[in-house]
Structure formats: C-alpha cells, structure tokens
Amino acid sequence: MSRSPAVNALSSEASKPAPSTSVAGSRLAALNAWVAEVAALTAPAAVHWCDGSDAENAALVAQMQADGTLLPLNPATNPGSWLHRSDPDDVARVEHLTFVCTSREEDAGPNNHWMAPAAAHAKMDALFKGCMRGRTMYVIPYCMGPIDSPLSRCGVEITDSPYVVANMRLMTRMGAPALARIEREGLERAARGEGGDTFVKGLHSIGELDPGRRFIMHFPEELAIKSYGSGYGGNALLGKKCHALRIASYQARHEGWMAEHMLIVGIENPSGETHYVAAAFPSACGKTNLAMLIPPEGYQREGWKVWTVGDDICWMRPGADGRLYAINPEAGYFGVAPGTSAKSNPNALATIDANTIFTNVGLTADNQPWWEGLDNGERPATDWRGNPYDPDKGPAAHPNARFTVSAKQCPSWSPMAEDPQGVPISAIVFGGRRASLVPLVFQARDWTHGVLVGAAMGSETTAAATGAVGVMRRDPMAMKPFCGYNFADYFSHWLSFDGAGAALPKVFHVNWFRKGDDGKFLWPGFGDNLRVLEWMIGRVKGEAGAVETPIGHLPIPTDLNLEGVELSDEARAKLFGFERAGWQAEFASIGEYLDGYGPRMPQALKDEQSRIAVLLAD
Numbered sequence: 168m169s170r171s172p173a174v175n176a177l178s179s180e181a182s183k184p185a186p187s188t189s190v191a192g193s194r195l196a197a198l199n200a201w202v203a204e205v206a207a208l209t210a211p212a213a214v215h216w217c218d219g220s221d222a223e224n225a226a227l228v229a230q231m232q233a234d235g236t237l238l239p240l241n242p243a244t245n246p247g248s249w250l251h252r253s254d255p256d257d258v259a260r261v262e263h264l265t266f267v268c269t270s271r272e273e274d275a276g277p278n279n280h281w282m283a284p285a286a287a288h289a290k291m292d293a294l295f296k297g298c299m300r301g302r303t304m305y306v307i308p309y310c311m312g313p314i315d316s317p318l319s320r321c322g323v324e325i326t327d328s329p330y331v332v333a334n335m336r337l338m339t340r341m342g343a344p345a346l347a348r349i350e351r352e353g354l355e356r357a358a359r360g361e362g363g364d365t366f367v368k369g370l371h372s373i374g375e376l377d378p379g380r381r382f383i384m385h386f387p388e389e390l391a392i393k394s395y396g397s398g399y400g401g402n403a404l405l406g407k408k409c410h411a412l413r414i415a416s417y418q419a420r421h422e423g424w425m426a427e428h429m430l431i432v433g434i435e436n437p438s439g440e441t442h443y444v445a446a447a448f449p450s451a452c453g454k455t456n457l458a459m460l461i462p463p464e465g466y467q468r469e470g471w472k473v474w475t476v477g478d479d480i481c482w483m484r485p486g487a488d489g490r491l492y493a494i495n496p497e498a499g500y501f502g503v504a505p506g507t508s509a510k511s512n513p514n515a516l517a518t519i520d521a522n523t524i525f526t527n528v529g530l531t532a533d534n535q536p537w538w539e540g541l542d543n544g545e546r547p548a549t550d551w552r553g554n555p556y557d558p559d560k561g562p563a564a565h566p567n568a569r570f571t572v573s574a575k576q577c578p579s580w581s582p583m584a585e586d587p588q589g590v591p592i593s594a595i596v597f598g599g600r601r602a603s604l605v606p607l608v609f610q611a612r613d614w615t616h617g618v619l620v621g622a623a624m625g626s627e628t629t630a631a632a633t634g635a636v637g638v639m640r641r642d643p644m645a646m647k648p649f650c651g652y653n654f655a656d657y658f659s660h661w662l663s664f665d666g667a668g669a670a671l672p673k674v675f676h677v678n679w680f681r682k683g684d685d686g687k688f689l690w691p692g693f694g695d696n697l698r699v700l701e702w703m704i705g706r707v708k709g710e711a712g713a714v715e716t717p718i719g720h721l722p723i724p725t726d727l728n729l730e731g732v733e734l735s736d737e738a739r740a741k742l743f744g745f746e747r748a749g750w751q752a753e754f755a756s757i758g759e760y761l762d763g764y765g766p767r768m769p770q771a772l773k774d775e776q777s778r779i780a781v782l783l784a785d
C-alpha cells in the first residue's frame with residue numbers, strides 16, 4: 168500500500184493524533200477525492216486516517232481523558248473502562264430530525280420524514296461549512312459484517328469526534344483491514360468500468376450540539392449519510408442505524424436481501440442441535456436481553472445452551488437450500504444499561520466488566536458505574552450529569568444510558584458470529600411492549616400471515632428516542648425509525664421471499680410485557696423466555712402443540728415447560744388467552760394503518776387483514 172506515513176502514523180507524544188493535513192490516505196482515487204472535498208468544506212486543522220490499531224486507540228483515549236470527554240472508572244472494578252457524559256440535550260435518537268432524502272417523496276413513504284436531496288444537501292453543507300476549524304477530522308474505514316463475508320458491506324465515516332472513533336472501533340471492524348477491502352472492491356469496480364461507489368459515505372460532525380442545528384439525513388440513492396449536531400450513538404455512529412439499517416434496507420430491497428432490527432441467538436438443545444432465531448423488538452424492548460439469555464436452572468442441568476450472534480441488527484439472504492442465512496453486521500454492543508443486573512442479564516454484566524465505554528450512567532463514591540436496577544449493593548454518589556445524586560431530582564443514570572463493548576467479551580458469544588456464510592434462521596420472532604390484549608406468544612399460520620403480524624406490530628415508546636415514553640404506536644418489524652424507504656414497498660419486499668424453493672423460517676409474535684390489574688408484569692421474562700423459545704423450536708420441528716385461533720396458533724399452558732414458574736390464574740388467563748373483542752378493535756386499527764399507505768400497500772397484505780377481520784367477527 169502506498170500510503171504516506173505522515174498520514175497514517177500517530178504522534179509519538181501519544182497525547183494527540185498526528186496533525187496532518189494530507190487527505191490522500193488511500194489507493195482509491197474516489198475515496199481520496201471525497202475526503203479532500205469534505206476537508207475543503209469543513210476546514211479541519213488536521214486529517215487523521217484511522218488504522219484501528221491499539222496505539223491509535225490509546226492516543227485518542229489519552230487525549231479524551233485530558234480534555235474531560237472520558238472519565239476513568241475505578242481500575243480495580245472496571246479495568247480499561249470509561250465514563251462519557253454527553254450534553255444533557257443529546258441523549259437519544261431524534262426521529263423528528265431524521266430524514267430520508269430520496270428523489271421522489273413517495274419512495275421515502277409516510278413512515279419517514281422527507282426532504283428533496285438538493286435541498287437537504289444545501290442545508291447540511293451550510294451547517295458543515297468550516298465546522299471542523301481547529302479540530303481533527305478522522306477518516307474511519309469500517310466493514311459491517313465479518314471482513315471476509317460476501318454478505319458484508321463497507322463504509323467510511325468522517326467525523327470530528329474522537330468519542331465516535333473509539334465507539335466505532337468497538338462496534339465495527341474498523342481500520343486497515345476495512346480500508347483494504349474498500350480499496351479492493353473499489354478497484355475491481357473501476358476495472359469493470361462501472362460508475363458509483365462500493366462503500367457508504369457518512370459525514371458526521373458534533374457541530375455545536377445545538378438541538379436547533381441537528382439533522383440526520385440519509386441519501387439512499389447516493390449511499391450517503393450526513394449527520395450534524397449530535398454525538399449520541401444512534402445519531403453519530405453511522406455504521407449502526409444510519410448505514411446498517413436505513414441505507415442497507417434500501418440496498419437490500421434492490422439486491423434481494425434483508426436488513427432488519429433483529430437480534431440473532433442460537434439455542435442448543437441437550438442433543439447438541441442448534442436452532443438460530445432472529446427477533447425484532449423495538450428499541451429498548453429486550454433484544455440484548457434475549458440474545459444473551461441464561462437458561463433457567465432446570466434447562467442448564469439438562470444441557471441447554473444459548474449462543475449470542477447479534478443483539479441489534481441482522482442481515483439475511485436466501486441460501487442455495489432456500490433457507491435464510493443471517494450475519495450480525497456489528498462487532499460490538501451498544502446496549503441499554505438501566506435494568507441490567509446479575510439477575511436479569513448476567514452475561515451482559517460479565518461482558519461489560521472491562522474495556523467498556525459507559526455513556527450517561529451514574530457513579531459511586533469510588534468511581535464505579537451505577538444505574539437503576541443494577542442491584543449490586545452499591546449506592547450512587549453522582550448522577551449522569553455529574554451532580555451529587557438526589558433521588559428527588561430523577562434517576563442516577565439516564566434511562567437511555569448505554570454501554571459500548573466488543574461482542575467478543577460476551578461469555579455466550581457465538582463463534583458462528585464470524586462465519587462468512589452466516590447462520591440459518593429457523594424462526595423469526597416479532598414482539599413489542601403491550602400492557603394489554605397481546606398474549607405471551609402465538610404463531611403465524613404461514614409467511615404471508617407472518618408478514619402481517621410483523622407489519623401490525625405495536626409497542627409502547629421508550630427512552631431510546633426523544634419524546635413521550637409509554638405511548639402505543641405501530642412499529643412494523645421494529646423498523647419504524649429505521650426503514651430507509653416506503654413501508655408499503657418494504658412489506659412487498661418481505662412477501663417476495665415466499666417463492667419456489669423457499670424454506671422460510673416460521674414466524675411468531677411474543678409479548679414479555681403483559682401487565683396484570685396491579686400494573687405488574689405477569690411473565691417473569693429474561694431467562695424464562697427460553698421456555699417460549701423451546702416451544703417455538705418444537706413448532707418448527709412439528710412436535711409442540713397449539714390451538715388454532717383467528718390470530719394464529721396459541722399454546723395452552725401445558726404446551727410449554729412451565730416447571731418452577733409460579734403463575735396466578737389471572738396470569739394464565741391473560742398470557743395464554745385470546746380476547747376476541749379486543750382483537751376485533753385491534754384489527755380495525757391495523758386495517759386503518761395499512762390503508763394509510765394508499766394503493767402502494769400490497770393487496771396480499773390487505774387481503775390477509777380482511778380475512779382475519781372476518782374470522783374475528785364470527
């Protein structure tokens with residue numbers, strides 16, 4: 168590789184990255200040209216091409232410690248770990264400031280905010296003009312997915328935030344190997360005489376962190392992202408939601424694959440047979456927890472094991488045998504801290520015991536991270552803003568406080584997560600937070616019904632996005648904030664997988680969040696969710712029982728292994744019951760929702776909705 172050492176090397180003082188204004192760090196002319204164009208617009212003091220090395224990370228971390236971006240945690244309890252306190256107005260995704268900028272508004276659909284590409288570029292370029300003056304501009308080549316997988320896709324994020332660089336290093340395969348793949352793919356494409364780029368171009372600046380000057384813009388037709396004014400994960404780590412979901416979902420539709428907001432988990436039974444399950448739950452609705460679950464004691468004794476492939480994003484495509492094969496495009500977890508405890512998610516707790524960046528958690532007097540629900544006997548001394556903790560002034564940790572950590576640190580991390588071919592998916596699970604009506608689990612009759620079950624998903628909003636919490640909204644396939652095109656076309660794309668030779672996963676719906684009259688959860692959840700997964704795998708194999716209802720196949724309590732689970736009569740009735748009148752109203756609302764997309768909505772989905780509405784009326 169003919170890279171100038173001055174560009175790639177780090178300063179020997181290890182306190183700041185090498186100041187270099189060279190913008191030619193790659194063998195790929197198109198990449199150098201884009202970096203030069205961005206540097207001319209943003210006017211940074213230096214340009215640094217990230218190689219992903221330990222030395223580079225150490226230098227950035229030292230610099231962030233020096234300027235207060237990172238605070239060291241107690242090295243005895245949390246070695247190699249840091250606390251970052253964000254701006255208090257910059258703690259979550261901002262859906263009202265997130266846009267999909269396709270040439271035609273109808274291609275973005277009613278599910279997205281839209282702006283015409285030219286207007287959006289003009290707006291963003293005005294914000295970016297000169298915004299990196301006095302700062303270093305980092306160029307981050309990254310690969311989403313195993314570096315040698317044909318299912319993986321690459322991108323380059325340009326940012327002025329060293330916090331973003333440190334997080335991207337944990338969340339993606341970042342640096343020299345990614346750049347090598349980008350160069351190879353780019354040169355091959357050029358040799359074939361094709362235009363366009365093979366990598367996604369993401370431009371990010373924290374700007375002034377002013378919510379009035381904050382926008383997250385996507386240009387799927389150009390494979391480009393421009394994000395300004397936020398340092399928060401989902402807005403700033405562009406490989407994650409912006410690339411791996413919004414841009415990738417658009418690409419996937421045109422290339423015949425799927426980019427989904429799903430965990431991937433392997434369930435190994437006592438005979439050593441592993442089934443992989445992909446599950447879509449909205450933000451902060453249990454993906455990380457299900458992906459890392461620890462089997463209940465009885466299951467452990469029998470030899471059940473759980474393997475974590477991914478906790479947030481899943482890319483799938485049909486294999487030669489007609490099954491869907493999935494990879495996790497990410498290399499780390501950006502997980503919700505509050506509620507994580509030795510009881511709810513011991514694997515997550517073990518994962519984050521070292522080399523972790525915590526964002527917006529509280530602190531104990533001796534600098535250990537602390538959050539509500541941690542339940543480790545410690546007490547908070549300082550809240551997430553850095554003020555003395557006062558329970559009258561709110562929680563110690565922000566409800567959307569997060570940890571960033573390499574996936575490999577997870578005790579249940581699956582070696583199959585590195586398999587370039589991905590894992591075959593036996594079951595797809597949809598689920599949401601529903602205090603009423605929706606039972607613990609049911610199975611869709613077939614693929615088309617399964618697509619309707621996903622399209623009809625509803626869930627109560629959470630702290631993962633700014634705005635009211637606990638409001639029920641439709642969140643199809645948990646993709647409402649993340650689908651980079653019109654949902655009507657997205658549902659058509661889903662339906663299109665059911666062709667000749669397809670051996671598709673069975674589709675299920677779960678609700679871990681059903682509440683009783685006392686307002687408490689009726690289902691113990693967490694590790695006990697394996698009981699539900701076991702039933703699903705039994706259904707996949709044609710072994711487990713169920714009863715047919717208009718909404719699908721429902722288990723009766725004896726179809727599940729509930730040994731050791733205490734359920735009241737109310738819990739049994741609500742978790743396993745079918746409430747006809749409530750479902751009639753629900754289906755009327757689903758029908759109205761689908762109609763909101765107009766004639767683009769696939770007829771097959773509307774027919775499925777009407778068919779079930781008729782069954783419900785009987």
Ligand SMILES: Nc1nc2c(ncn2[C@@H]2O[C@H](COP(=O)(O)OP(=O)(O)OP(=O)(O)O)[C@@H](O)[C@H]2O)c(=O)[nH]1
Nearest residue numbers: 450451452453454455456503505506631679692693
């Ligand atoms: N009652 C109950 N709560 C759960 C269960 N699983 C997860 N939770 C809670 O749901 C919240 C968020 O769960 P996560 O697993 O972090 O959510 P996620 O879907 O990975 O979220 P994102 O990273 O935002 O996409 C936490 O407060 C958990 O304690 C469950 O089975 N039952």
Ligand SMILES: O=C([O-])CC(=O)C(=O)O
Nearest residue numbers: 260400401408450479631
């Ligand atoms: O994107 C984020 O910031 C975190 C996340 O997984 C979500 O909100 O679903």
Ligand SMILES: [Mn+2]
Nearest residue numbers: 428450451479
């Ligand atoms: Mn998510």
